[in-house]
Amino acid sequence: MEKGALLYEGKAKMVYTTDEASIVWIEYKDAATAYNGEKKASIIGKGRLNNEITSLLFTKLKEMGIDSHFIKRISENEQLVKKVDIIPLETVVRNYAAGSFSKRLGMEEGKVLKRPIVEFYYKDDALGDPILTEDHIEVMALASKEEVAILKEKALQVNEVLSEFFKELGIRLVDFKLEFGKDETGAILLADEISPDTCRFWDMETNEKLDKDVFRRDLGSLTDAYENILARLGGKLHV
Numbered sequence: 001m002e003k004g005a006l007l008y009e010g011k012a013k014m015v016y017t018t019d020e021a022s023i024v025w026i027e028y029k030d031a032a033t034a035y036n037g038e039k040k041a042s043i044i045g046k047g048r049l050n051n052e053i054t055s056l057l058f059t060k061l062k063e064m065g066i067d068s069h070f071i072k073r074i075s076e077n078e079q080l081v082k083k084v085d086i087i088p089l090e091t092v093v094r095n096y097a098a099g100s101f102s103k104r105l106g107m108e109e110g111k112v113l114k115r116p117i118v119e120f121y122y123k124d125d126a127l128g129d130p131i132l133t134e135d136h137i138e139v140m141a142l143a144s145k146e147e148v149a150i151l152k153e154k155a156l157q158v159n160e161v162l163s164e165f166f167k168e169l170g171i172r173l174v175d176f177k178l179e180f181g182k183d184e185t186g187a188i189l190l191a192d193e194i195s196p197d198t199c200r201f202w203d204m205e206t207n208e209k210l211d212k213d214v215f216r217r218d219l220g221s222l223t224d225a226y227e228n229i230l231a232r233l234g235g236k237l238h239v
């Protein structure tokens with residue numbers, strides 16, 4: 001497979017065409033950003049860690065019957081994925097109060113929620129990714145009601161599989177963000193990445209944060225935290 005032209009550059013990844021129209025080439029960058037790009041740093045090794053962790057998690061989900069755009073990891077910081085049109089929504093699942101939920105609603109971080117909840121945010125940097133109701137999504141024609149129902153169902157399925165899986169590794173899956181896209185047939189497919197950049201992972205015994213909050217909140221070494229996640233996954237899975 002040949003790497004072609006740069007299609008898109010995001011904050012954490014570059015996307016290139018390939019000689020196959022339905023496949024794109026993703027390169028994970030060593031860049032860390034937070035607060036909608038206000039805080040930035042280059043962290044050597046971060047691209048490799050997120051590429052490996054995402055590859056392992058998409059492989060695990062596939063084994064459990066949840067398909068995604070992931071095809072295969074091809075180098076330390078690159079992978080091939082199916083080309084999809086990304087739906088401009090960030091789908092967030094929360095099991096415990098944390099982050100913007102705690103800030104907005106005044107609920108202490110770490111409090112278990114009565115049940116997992118799903119939230120949607122508009123993927124729009126200029127607007128700062130505002131939270132959306134299902135009515136907002138419908139009137140702005142970002143997705144149909146049926147599509148929103150599919151996103152919710154798939155997000156909760158991912159949550160069931162990953163919560164249980166991380167529990168076995170001694171990690172609490174506090175919350176996470178997913179993105180979905182449509183393939184050439186119009187089918188909705190899980191896309192983007194699942195990594196410590198997009199999830200909150202807390203050690204079950206110590207509550208140590210093993211995710212991007214380490215960078216957001218200046219809590220220590222991001223690479224140590226991400227290596228800890230990869231090491232625990234590596235003991236269970238191989239790609």
Ligand code: C5P
Pocket residue numbers: 090092098099100101129175176177197198199200212
């Ligand atoms: O900041 P907030 O509490 O809303 O984040 C919820 C979850 O979604 C966290 O796991 C965070 O890492 C993830 N997230 C993300 N990308 C964003 C916003 C949130 O991956 N743009």
